[in-house]
Amino acid sequence: MDQFLFGAVYIIEQDYTQEEVRRDLSYMKDCGFNLVTLWPVCNPWLSQDSHQWIFTQTRQVLDVCESLGIKAILQLFGQNQAQEFMPDSALTEDMLVYDERGEHINENCFWANLNHPVVRDYMDRYFQEAITLLRDHKAVYGYDVFNEAHFRSDDPYTIQKYQEWLKETYGTIEHLNRVWHRRYESFGQISPKRRRSPYSIWSSIMPDLEYERFRSVTLTQICSFLYDTARKYDTTHPIIIDGTSAQILSGDVTLRNNDEFATAKIPDVYGSTFYPKSWGRNYRNTPWTMSMYYSVPAGAARKAGKPYMVNELQTHTQSVLTPGSEVTPQELYDWILMCMFTGANGMQLWRWRPFLHGYQSTGRGLTSMDGTPNERAARVKELMDLVRENGDLFDSFQVENQAVKIAVSYSSRLYFDAFLKWNNSFWSEDVEGWYRLFWNRGLNPEFTDIEDLEGEDAKVLVLPSALSISEAMAEKLTAYVERGGILIADARMGSVNEYGEVPAEGIPGRHLSRLFGLREVDVDSGHSFYMKDQCDGGEVESKDDGIPCNFMEQRIEVDEDTRILGTMEDGSPAVVLHPYGKGCTLYFNSFMGVELKKQNIPQVEQLVMDVITNRHDSLFTAEKDSRVHVASIRSEACRAILIINFNETEKEVNLHGLGDKIELVNLLTGDTAKVCGQAKLQIPGNTAYVYKCQEEFK
Template identity: 25%
Template sequence: MKCFKTFPFGVTYQHWRDPSITRDEWDRDFRTISEYKLNHVWLAVHWAKVEKTPGRYDFSEIDYMVELAKKYGLKVHLVLEGYRGGEEGPPPTWLLRKHRDVYVEEGIDWGETEAKRICPNHPAVKEGIRRFFEAVAEHFRDEDAILLYNIYWEPNFMCRCKYTMMEYVKWLKRKYGTIERLREVWMSPNIEDWEDIVEFKHRIGLGFPYATPILDWRAFCLYNVANIIREGAEALKSKDPNHPVLCHPVLSMVNSGYSVSVGVDDWLIARSVDVLGTSFYPTIPTGRGPLKPAVDGWLWAEILDSLRSAAGEKPLFIAELQTHYRSRYHPLDRVSPSQLQMLCWLCIAHGAKGITMWKWRPFLRGLQLSGRGLTLYDGTPTERAEAAKKVGEVLEKYSDMFLEMSPVKAEAAILFNPMAYIKLLHLSQKPGSVEYCVSDIGGFYKALWENHIPVDFIRPEDIEVGRLKGYKLLYMPFTICLDKSVAEKLFEFARNGGFIVADSPCVVTDDFEVECYKVMPGAGLDKLFRCREVDLYAGLDSAPDPTPYRKKQAGSGIRIRTTVTHPALPNTEIGSTFSGSLYKEKLEVLPEGEVLGVFEDGSPAVIASSHGKGGVVFIGTCIGRSYLRYGEEGVRRLIAGFAKWAGVVKPVKLLELRGGPIDLTVHNYAGDKILFAINLGTQTLVAKLGVRTPNEAFRCLSLLEDKEIPVEYEVGILTFRTCIPPNGIGIYRIARR
């Protein structure tokens, strides 16, 4: 889906935050922004400012800013401040005077640093925002300078007011049909009528140990935010079908439990808008310390690849890109000019089709005092602005290519089920335990990234509708829950030649705990993996890890030793040992299951079997979490070896490397290959790279150096050598002669 004519590369301009900046300075800033090869500005239109009287809209201020942008050839990333409430977009005063109950109830507590937010489910708020959105769309419908509408930036919404509970009841009715069925599933005979749920909030029926009401409520919260966004997008589109609509959450729901805890589902939001965005602040997941590309580069790639997967066929847009430290109060997470360039190219290499940097001038007040910004306080461009300009020059030169290229299709996928995160957040009775799933997924991804094996993230609902076709291998990290309907598709996938690797825990319950699986793996998957759990032991590392992205020294007390040679272990020799993590399952091997490795006590640890044309492997411990925590080379080789077993083909080969680490991605464009090579290390990198081509009739062009590079042809692979400085980038076009 193509939404833009040129590659959007711009910057946020928040004139309303700093009223001391004059209109003459606005003009100077916009001129400088244009001179620095940025092609759009983020501007905001505030509901409270434009509708001071009900039904009367005054767009004069934002019109002035749009005309100023047009004067210098800039497009406008137009943010609609309606949903957020709080300090960023409080509702009109007339609404608050008329409706005193518009604020959220028992929602997210932001403390004293931010004004209280309004509930978009309140009828007056819903109607007011709809009319505001329609008025904006009608006003700008024919304005070519509008790049897109940003409907809701960094959404997070939890509320238990009666209007939200009424929406919840609608959702429950669609799911269960009758109150009798709900009572049966919830095991709550005290619920006499749907109105009981509205009156007593979601807590009714939460008698321990029954989990379904909690799971329903949290699943509804994900639906609710996406539905609010969908309704807003439809209001805009009803008056202006021409300009795309974007919404951007913070980072990715895959790499932390934050998104799920505040009602945000990247996949559901992507279905509600034309463009999925994100706020990409690489220092947030690791505690706002200094940027460490050599350590955390894989994590940034995971965030971007999971968001690209969530976007599907729609564009991924970096709606906020970190430009510097957060504030004078937290100056550790600073960004150097070379790091800013590296971050821009990393985003594009992993599928981004637009970038808005946060922001042009640093903050002069508030929570982010002195933070962010490409300029000094007076608007003078810094070296970071110069670095951004260099990126803009390349994007301007090759705009069509960067817009139209697409990542080479991944042949391996990682299963991600948000219901597992919800269970760990709300049912585990152990704070921080969502880390188990985050780390297990992260460890698998990291091992594959280090082996330059591209992966997609796939959801259970994708599998249910047949989207596993086209993949050769499915990894199932910490898949604690899965419905039978999805499990049946896994049998079909393996029968047709697919390969599956799962670790512990594997399908202990269905998503909403309506059915009780009496054998584990459940949903009949014991017959697929040819084993079943008979007991479970905790490892020494079973406490949730508050710093999962930092390598640990202490072990888990769980060791595995391989015992045979097998096609599933192409990178692992007999007798190799490596650590597990968190769990040690006592497994019964079923007929046709083959033991590939054992725990220290000799009990089965790794079990393989064939199924139709494909094959499966089950590992009775958290192998991904083990790799993330301990970084053992044997575990990395094990995980990457499964891809070799499944016949996964790498789009690029790293034949020689001095320095690194290196991020490698390949895109298709007009019959050519576009290769990105990003040096995440602190030393100059020297590498020999190979890209598959059908014959010798290809050449390699360095787009950043604007020159042809000598190549060699070695049996289906075009090879060349390159030298890249720290935080540097190489972009190469493999084209026919």
């Protein structure tokens, strides 16, 4: 389709009449929607027995979509297999998911074991019948074969796959025994049940860590199976797989096990789902958190070179008794724009009509219970009118090349959490603090994969809490800095290699020691450090209060060519800058990001920006309040800047690096301004403005 894809998930209910469906879809068309996701694809209420798949009502809905010019994604696998591929009557005990942590640990998820051969056979037959019957309908856009991809099970079929993966990973049992400090004779003897035995993890964290890493691997394998199965029956339409709301940032990363950088490589289109005010989340007062949350799957999609689609975005309350999950029309308006400005190729809302039954009864939706559009639908229509009127900008665009990237990986998170014995992880807080520092200046970081840095061209790369770095990764990081990159890292970087072993030559290992110009001498905790003020004659100790070294700090020694920019209370190095090749490295000896999440630290923020702007003085940046969001996109025809003021009062925003002789057009008000390099803008409270940057004026 030529227009930007936008719509909502439409649930096909067994009690809907054909007239009701046409009315609903007509309302959606009136709101500017040109895409829907339909679920469930099969209509079990029309079946004569539990093993029959009927699609009559779905075809009727597709007919209405075609008549209205709306395309439909067929969601083949959501999270209720009883309404999809797996009749409950066919499930035997050994086909069920088994979780070592308890029967209901996955209570919001599916219950059929996706690694069981019989379950997979049902999935194959279901895909074949659905796709073969519906693929030629003109309204079909593509297939979503795994919504919110995740899987966790400790059943025998999955453990067998774990043993096979270990053999592929380690090659020989002798190699595994050396790394794990265990005494197996074959991979078939390895069981994860005793992986956390105290004197096993005392010798090596790998028996524990590898099983948690495998959980993400088996999920990726399941995604590949689903993609390949769908592709067997349709070689034309795009196939979509959705991530799980930036799961790498969650409190317990092992609950859903989605390595998004691996998952995104599989489908034709990578999708995501977002719920900013659900399950305890509420990002209203911390918009940088919401921006970061949106950025993870977007970064994974771009790293994989795949189109990116937001397939679910929260529209209202969660259920009957969930105060705090309400969504105002303006919030929804803001959220949609924030998602679009992460580079989405399409967007859909969850959902069009509220739930009429089940746990989420009365929850979600853009309509009243009777299906008539409400004030949130009206606000979305306003936004879509704006989008459709500016097709030269919104029909095909991409985010600006991000100057800053945060390099993370699922494995990197696992190493960190394993050393905390999976309790009270603050890994995501460290990531968020660094994200916040750059977000404060309008430099919204993109996420990239620390294990796949070949040819990385970002101006700045940040490594938060990167405890485990292999020799191969260290070599790529070195090459990145040699080419001119700025590499920033914090505490205990490179403490272990990919096998959980401390470098024999000491932390952070020979490659990273040369690169950062430092070595760890010892560790301590409970202290503060002081930045050095810059002056014409050099550097002097700052008179500001000390900055807490969060959690712990390293005592480090540095090379002669390493500049000390901050010191501990005893004068030893705390913040150091090291030139290397055409680039440089900046290192903090404590978990700086954790403290940056707690509070803005102007002297740290300014130091980081000075290091960057000394090498790149033409960056697009912003001076703004801590609750103002700035982002930009670019189409072939023009560029646009989004500014959202989440405050109730008016705020001033100063934009820098706009280029010479630019005309800014406010798409909401029609106001124009001619600017040269920078602009000073007043943004009313609780308002989102989009500025189109016109070509240079004479």
